[in-house]
Every structure is written in structure tokens, then in C-alpha cells.
Amino acid sequence: MTTTSGKGPSGAGGGSQAPRSGEVDGAPEADASPNGHGGNGNETPGSGPGAGEGVAPLARTDGAGAVGVTIADPAGARPGPAERLAGGPVMLGPIRRMVTLSLDGAEARVPEGSTILEALHGEGTAEQADTPTLCWAPNMDPINACRVCVVEVEGSRTLVPSCARKCEDGMEVRTDTEKVRHSRRMVLELLASSVDMDQASDDVQRWMSGYGVDPTRYGPPAAPAAAGERDRRHPGHHPLPDGSTAATVAQPVKIDNELYVRDYSRCIMCYKCVNACGTDAQFTFAIAAAGRGFDARIATEHDVELPDSACVYCGNCIGVCPTGALKSVAEHDKREAGDWHPDEETVTTTVCSFCGVGCNLELHVQQGEIVNVTSPSDHSVTHGHLCIKGRFGFRHVQNLPEA
Ligand code: SF4
């Protein structure tokens, strides 16, 4: 499945495709955009540097030569690639100064505005590019909530989140110090001691094992909360821990609609769903963080059930959730029944047939049945996000009864 690149217009960028060094300062080559796509797709033909090439001014019929605005003459001769390059690099995006920084002692050059994580993805070694992340996604603006991606920066009093901190000229970044490793281990360990991480991605499992995470050292998990009990907690009224068990967010799964479940025993409060429902994609604002401290949780307005909320069931929150807290009812039921087979899953990319927008769909198929639908995060139309029809409207393909 495609996991690269970024969301284009915001310039968040797919760090793994950040441009290589070698560009001229202040004049990046054609593919030197932050997302490595040769521009972010927003360039308008004929605008920006180089506009006017291949555009012939209309001659006045009174013999006075070319005057006024120039407009394209479709029959005019257009210069070839060699002529266009004769004057220097062809610039297709905004000019971005290159900044030079050090990644564990090795010099790296990246376009100004790149985050440290983008520099690590694009210019770093395989180990540096494998910086753990939980609240970051290539198709979202940095959220900066989990702090598992921290690195040391010379002169900075505290560790800094690499997913959000911009590179600066002369910056010295260290990614594998004892302080960094200890901090990442603590983040993962505290999360794993209070949240069910069993369905987090293979990468997360690998990071937890690689950093020596041992959540059991906080004691056995405390008893789960009753349905709705955590939702009724008020700031300042957190029950004291008993000292012998580890507090957790365990609680029953919320199933109040036919399309997706909310299993907040698995929620790490990364805020991805909130931002996907809000300003990153959907602009519906059906969910937000409620409560404070350990009682913080994701909730609908006034904690109403989803059908009574503003939710439009686009499922974009499901698409970005890193731990399996949000998933389709179909996936939930299959997992509960022991009928979930991720090792056998194939993914086929196609185009949604519901309307003319042309969203790319990834059909996740297990044992001959479509079990989920997603969209590639680097697709220029969807940036990984879909509507209710694309994400959930697939049962008719197999003549299955609608949910
Ligand atoms: S399904 Fe869409 S509208 Fe509903 S909570 Fe998730 S992101 Fe918001």
C-alpha cells in the first residue's frame, strides 16, 4: 500500500520524498518542492517565473508592433526543452532558500520550511528515517501531541518534536542519544501501560520492542471503567490511584450506529481524528477533546451518540486513527468473531464510481471479500480522505445486504 508523500497544498510533505541536495541556492530545480513532486500541483500555467515562454504578444494591425497585455497565441512557436533550459533552471514552484543542518554529524541541505522529520526522511540514513511517530501523518498538518518523535537540538533546553520543528541553518540535530531513547521509551511505555496497543501498526509494535518498552512494570492494569463512566468525569475529580495497579482507559466499545465503532480503550489521544474531522479534511467538527489530564477523552458535542451528533460518517477519522480505536463495524465484528485475516489481505487501487470527482480507492480484500476502503494519502484529489459513499458504499459490489 502506498504510504508516501504529503498533502501538497499545505506543504506538509512526504518526508520520504524530500528533494535530494544539489539544488542551486534560491533556485531549486524543477522537482525541488517540499513534497518532491516538482511543485505542489497549484501552479497555474503561465504564472510564476518563466511565464511568458511560448506566449507570443499579439501584433497591432496598425503596424506599431506589440503592445498591451500579451495573450497566448495558440499557433505561436513554443521553445523546446533546450531553449527553455538555456537561461538556467526552470522554476515551477516558489523559490525556497536551502538551509544546511547537521543530522548526527552529517551535513544535510533541505528547503527552508522543512521539518526535522522531513529532513530525516529525505536526507537521513535508514535508521534516522525510521524515527517513531504516532500523531504525525503524511497527509496531515503536524499535531505535536505524542512527543514520541523527539530529537535533541544543540542549544535547546528540552527535546524537540521532529515532526513539527522547522529546520534552521546551522542546526545540530542528534537522534540517537540516551536522552532521546529514554524519552521515546517512556512515551511508548506510559501509553502501553494505560491503552490497549494490540491493534497498533506493525511499525508501532516494532518501535515498542526496539526501545525496550515494558508496561508491566507499572503493575497490573486497574479494572476497566463501566460504560459511560469515564465520559461523566469532571476536571479536578480524578479518583486517586490505588498504588498497586496501573490506571487505564479501558472501557466498553461504543457501538451506536451501523458504520463504525469507537473503542476508546485503544485511544492514545493523538488528536488525529479531531483534526481530520475538523480543519485537516472534513470541516465537520463532530468530535473534540473533552476532560482534563488522565480523564481527557474524545467526545461528540455534549457526549451525544454519533447519530445525534454532527457526524456525516465520512470515516476520515477512521482513516487516520493509528491504534484501531476507530474502525468499521464490519472489521470490529470480524475481529470479534476471529475472522480477521490481515496476513491474507490484498489491496487493489481503483477509482470511485459514485460521482465525477475521481477519488482513488484502495479496496482491502480478505478471502474474496472487501473488508475496508481507504484512499492513498498522496492522491492529489483525496489526500487520503473520502466521503461516506467511497468509504462505506461497497457492499453492493458483492451483492451483500446493506449494513
Ligand atoms: S466520520 Fe467524519 S464527520 Fe464523523 S466523526 Fe469521523 S471525521 Fe467527523
Ligand code: SF4
Ligand atoms: S480515536 Fe484514534 S485518532 Fe482519535 S485521538 Fe484516539 S487514537 Fe487518535
Ligand code: FES
Ligand atoms: S509524531 Fe511528533 S509529536 Fe507526535
